[in-house]
Amino acid sequence: MNVLELRGIHAAYDRIDVLFGVDLEVPESSVVALLGPNGAGKSTALRVAAGLHAPSSGDVLVAGRRVNGVRPEELARRGLCLIPEGRGIFPNLTVRENLRMMSYTGTSEAVIDERAFLRFPRLKERFTQTAGTLSGGEQQMLAMARGLATDPALLILDELSMGLAPIIVEELYEIVAQVAREGVSILVVEQFASTVLGVADFAAIIVHGRIARAGRPAELRDDLSKAYLGA
Amino acid sequence: MDKFLTFTIVGLTIAAIYAVIASGLVLTYTTTGIFNFAHGAAGMLFAFTYWQLRFDWGWPAPVALFVVLFILAPLFGVLLEAVIMRGLEGTTETVKLVVSISLLLFMIGLAQLIWKPGISRPMDNFYAQNPPINLGPTTITIHQAITIGIAIAVAITLRLVLTRLRIGIAMRAAVDDRPLSMLNGARPNRVSMLAWAMGTSLAALGGILIAPGIALDAPSLSLLIVSAYAAAIFGRLRSLPLTFLGAIVVGCAEGYLSGYLPQNQYLSGLRLAIPAIILFIVLLVLPNPRLRGRMTRSREFFPTPTIQGALYFAAAVVVIGVICATTMTDPDLITYGKVFSIGIVALSLVPLVGYSGQISLCQLSFAGIGAIVVAHLGHGGDPLAIVWAVLIAAAVGALVALPALRLSGIYLALGTAAFAVTLDRWVFTLPRLTVFGLFDVNLFESGSVSVDPLKFLGTTFDDPGSQMIMTAVAFALVSLLVIAIRRGRLGRRLLAMKDSEAACATLGLNLLGTKLTVFALSAGIAGLGGALYATQLTSITPNNFDLVSSLQIFALTVVGGIGAVGGALIGAASLLVLLPLIATLLPSIARWVVLFPGGAGIALGRNPNGAVHDIREGFAPLITSRKMMAAMTIGLAAVYALRLADVITNWPFVLISLAVIVAVTIVANLTQPRVVEAAAGVSEAELADVPLEWRGIDRAWTEADRDELDRRVGMSEAELHGVA
Structure with missing residues (x-):
């Protein structure tokens, strides 16, 4: 069964259409990469999946059930975990308070702390520090901690690498791979295609709001440069 | 020295009340980003409610307090959040401000409607009959002691709620990033409701504490809380500890100034203006946030007026x-x-x-x-x-x-x-x-x-x-x-x-x-x-x-449409023509007219562009058609001539004129060719008229546009098809 399925999704911002019938499947225990140039509609597709943006038509299915119109907080409680692009943290709360916010999905606070510190010991050192004063990498770790600590059914990562040094991006993707090996389904959007194709089981290329090509990463490598550069 | 201590206690009591009110204000501001100008008015409304229950109906004080602070005020707060404040997302600060100013006007109107102004409504202090407690050189009344005690209790409780309880953390999280708090599974709507319930209760508490010291009068009680705003500004509307500190500074300043200022005819008015002056100074002295580069998106849009339209107007x-x-x-x-x-x-x-x-x-x-x-x-x-x-x-x-x-x-x-x-x-x-x-x-x-x-x-x-x-x-x-x-x-x-x-x-x-x-x-x-x-x-x-009239003009002009001159006319006309007219024509609802300016402003949240925007869109076909304008002018001139010749009286004149305007506008709207055409059936030449970047906005987006876009950005069709 697919953990997430988008069927014929159309979406618009005011009168500007962005997605034109996007179909996408995330099978259980697999990593799916959604790739494409700027403005192709990647983030919008994720926002639709997470309930943050209502599609103008089409269906969103989570674990086989239609969830159009379900509020994002309810989807989060059903195990859909979106780490938004930029820094997915509350900058004016402390690290401790940021971690406490993660307990709304049902995992106990003690378990969250334990799992977060196991993977990111740095966060323990910064426990009482205001999150906005952490370094970019530390902030992304804190954001990632939600995905690791709350047992999500599906982890959605939007531009994990944005504004981070390559070495930190590499570190973060190692963790993604590890999480994937534990059986968590992952949908990842990334501009650094080569990094993410190493981790993905399936990939889809989105151009002009349409899925232009989908398949195994190896089959898509050649098409990628065309999608990005028109070369 | 004794005098100094007495003034200190007076000042601290005032400070305690300001602290309670200001902390409610900070609570709602930090959780919802809306500065509630009507916060003081809510305190006023519930001070009146308390007076009604306790002194007019003679309920026991604990029952009256419980009903006001734990039932009515929180319910009112929840209602405010659900009906009004939630709709303000994505509007500019001006719109948010007007909505809360309108709420203030509405509440003043409501209070005056229920409790006729000009009647003395004395409110006793708590335990007024008990003797004051002796502190050596000075004394403190039980009311004063209770007030100070309550402020301390409020401070501790709020601190615990906001930093220890998960719901309190979620309140602060919602301010930082509302969508993210949803992604965490928190329910921001419930969180905001709770914040507004608590905030309104705190306003009510402050109102009940402050009312015995001054007359129970709706406008002055609503605006007296300006001083509480000064305290909140001390905390930059965010920090509760600084807000409490600010309340102490403002309260004591008021206490000492009213105690030590010489009594003369020039300074008697100054005493009333002290809170406002302190607020002004606090605003100027405190460091300001730096210029922010972030552009805020809003739902407002004011088109440039044309010369022709301006002359017509x-x-x-x-x-x-x-x-x-x-x-x-x-x-x-x-x-x-x-x-x-x-x-x-x-x-x-x-x-x-x-x-x-x-x-x-x-x-x-x-x-x-x-x-x-x-x-x-x-x-x-x-x-x-x-x-x-x-x-x-x-x-x-x-x-x-x-x-x-x-x-x-x-x-x-x-x-x-x-x-x-x-x-x-x-x-x-x-x-x-x-x-x-x-x-x-x-x-x-x-x-x-x-x-x-x-x-x-x-x-x-x-x-x-x-x-x-x-x-x-x-x-x-x-x-x-x-x-x-x-x-x-x-x-x-x-x-x-x-x-x-x-x-x-x-x-x-x-x-x-x-x-x-x-x-x-x-x-x-x-x-x-x-x-x-x-x-x-x-x-x-x-x-x-005075300020209240100024607020009415401000609110109604924004309702009319602050970005256009027509909005100013609509604002002034609704205040000075529509309201007296309603009161004259329908004397049975004349009393309710006081609620109108506030009500109109509250409705603004639904249409931040103001009424003038819709009106202009409605009249656009009329103004652009010379034939229709001429028809309307002739029609109106004829009706006017009939009026001048005394063939018709004023009311038929007004009604027939309106009928002419409406009729011509409808005809103009029906005969006007549509500007926006569906893409199908539009010739190539017409397609070329709309610049590429406006396609999909000014008219429907077509496959041909997509191909042209690809060509213009340098993607050949063959290459694209290679991918697709």
């Missing part, structure tokens, strides 16, 4: 003025005649608030200055006095702007409100005084001052009809000026500044000079409005120019 205003002056009776003209002079005051808001996004709540104070100038210099109707009124009001406007330039958004609104309060509570009430032994200043002569009718071009404007025409012409001219500004260089600068001050600064725009210019200009226009208003009133008092 100005002509229509003059024609309406002439028609009214020639058809209406003198008493009616006196009732409705101030629409254009107050309309000019409303117009002063258009460049300032509408174009440049600087919020000012003291435009009526500038109008008051214009009125004073014309009263003192306009003896014998000297028209030069009007020029002086404009210049002096503009100069004062620039003076106020100088310190206020450091402020923006909500802080600027509060600063200008504090200026208005200082003026109408203290400066306007000053008796005759001599400045530096040189000038003899006598503003309102401690009461009212008479104004001579204006003489100009050999005409004396001493009857309501000629005044109506004169003010209509002035309104039309100022409208043209405001539109010229919008279309010119200054207008572009103002709009750019509103969008992003940081971007303007990097482009080399002189922010200081631009802000100063627009403030002075706007104050000058308000001064002109005030001067003309004064010549219509023939006798003016400080009450004509």
Whole structure:
């Protein structure tokens, strides 16, 4: 069964259409990469999946059930975990308070702390520090901690690498791979295609709001440069 | 020393009340980003409710307190959040402010509707019959001790809730990033509801504590809480500990100043203005946030007015003025005649608030200055006095702007409100005084001052009809000026500044000079409005120019559409024509009219562009069609001729005129060719008319557009098909 399925999704911002019938499947225990140039509609597709943006038509299915119109907080409680692009943290709360916010999905606070510190010991050192004063990498770790600590059914990562040094991006993707090996389904959007194709089981290329090509990463490598550069 | 201690205890008691009120304000601001101007009014409303239960119906104090603080106030807060505040997401600060100001007006109206003003409603202190506690050199009453104790308890409870409880953390998280808090599974709507419930309860608690010390009067109780705002500003509307510190500073300052200030006729008014002055100082002294580069998206959109439209508008205003002056009776003209002079005051808001996004709540104070100038210099109707009124009001406007330039958004609104309060509570009430032994200043002569009718071009404007025409012409001219500004260089600068001050600064725009210019200009226009208003009133008092009236004009102008001159006319007309008209025509609901300005402002959250936007869209086909305009003009002229020949009376005249306008507009709308066509069936030539970047916006997006876009950005079809 697919953990997430988008069927014929159309979406618009005011009168500007962005997605034109996007179909996408995330099978259980697999990593799916959604790739494409700027403005192709990647983030919008994720926002639709997470309930943050209502599609103008089409269906969103989570674990086989239609969830159009379900509020994002309810989807989060059903195990859909979106780490938004930029820094997915509350900058004016402390690290401790940021971690406490993660307990709304049902995992106990003690378990969250334990799992977060196991993977990111740095966060323990910064426990009482205001999150906005952490370094970019530390902030992304804190954001990632939600995905690791709350047992999500599906982890959605939007531009994990944005504004981070390559070495930190590499570190973060190692963790993604590890999480994937534990059986968590992952949908990842990334501009650094080569990094993410190493981790993905399936990939889809989105151009002009349409899925232009989908398949195994190896089959898509050649098409990628065309999608990005028109070369 | 004993006296000092006594004043300290008085000050700390005041501080405790301010702390309670201000913490409620901070709570709602930090969790929802809305500065609730009506916070004090909520306290007022529940002080009245408590009085009703406890003293009028004789309920026991604990029961009355429980019902008010734990049932009615939280329910009211939840209702506010669900019905009004939730709809304000994505609106500008101006709209948010107007909605909460309107709420303030609404609550004052509601309180006056339920509890008739002018009746004494004494409220006892808690345990008033018990003797005070002896503290050695001084004493403290039980009410004072309870008040201070409550403030401490509130401080500790809030601290624990916001940092220890998950729901409290979620409240703060929702401010940081509302969508992210949803992604975490928190339910932000419930969190906001809780914040508003708690905030309203705290306001109610403060209102109940403060009411026994002062008269139970709706407007003064609602605005007295200005001091609590000063305390909240201390904490930059975020930090609760600093807010409590601020409350202590403000409360003690008030205690000492009212204790030690010498008793004389010049300073009695100052005592009432102390909170406002402290607020002003706090705003200026505290460091301000730096220029923010982030552009906020909003749902507001004001198109550039056309020259043709502006001329039509100005002509229509003059024609309406002439028609009214020639058809209406003198008493009616006196009732409705101030629409254009107050309309000019409303117009002063258009460049300032509408174009440049600087919020000012003291435009009526500038109008008051214009009125004073014309009263003192306009003896014998000297028209030069009007020029002086404009210049002096503009100069004062620039003076106020100088310190206020450091402020923006909500802080600027509060600063200008504090200026208005200082003026109408203290400066306007000053008796005759001599400045530096040189000038003899006598503003309102401690009461009212008479104004001579204006003489100009050999005409004396001493009857309501000629005044109506004169003010209509002035309104039309100022409208043209405001539109010229919008279309010119200054207008572009103002709009750019509103969008992003940081971007303007990097482009080399002189922010200081631009802000100063627009403030002075706007104050000058308000001064002109005030001067003309004064010549219509023939006798003016400080009450004509108080803050509450200023708030009404502000709110209704924003409702009308602050970005366009038509909005100013709609704002003034709804206040000075529609309300009296409803009260006259339907005496049974006349009492409810007080709720209208507030109600209209609250509805603004649904349509942030104001009424004028919709009206203009409706009339657009009419204005662009010469045939239809001619038909309407002929129709209206015919009806007007019938009225002048006394064939019909006023009411049929009004109804038939409206019918003509509506009918022609409908015909124009039906016959007008559609501007936006469906893509299907549109010729290639027409397609080429719409620039590429507007396709999909100005008309439907087609496959052909996609191909053209690909071609233009350098992607050949073959390459694309290779991918697809």
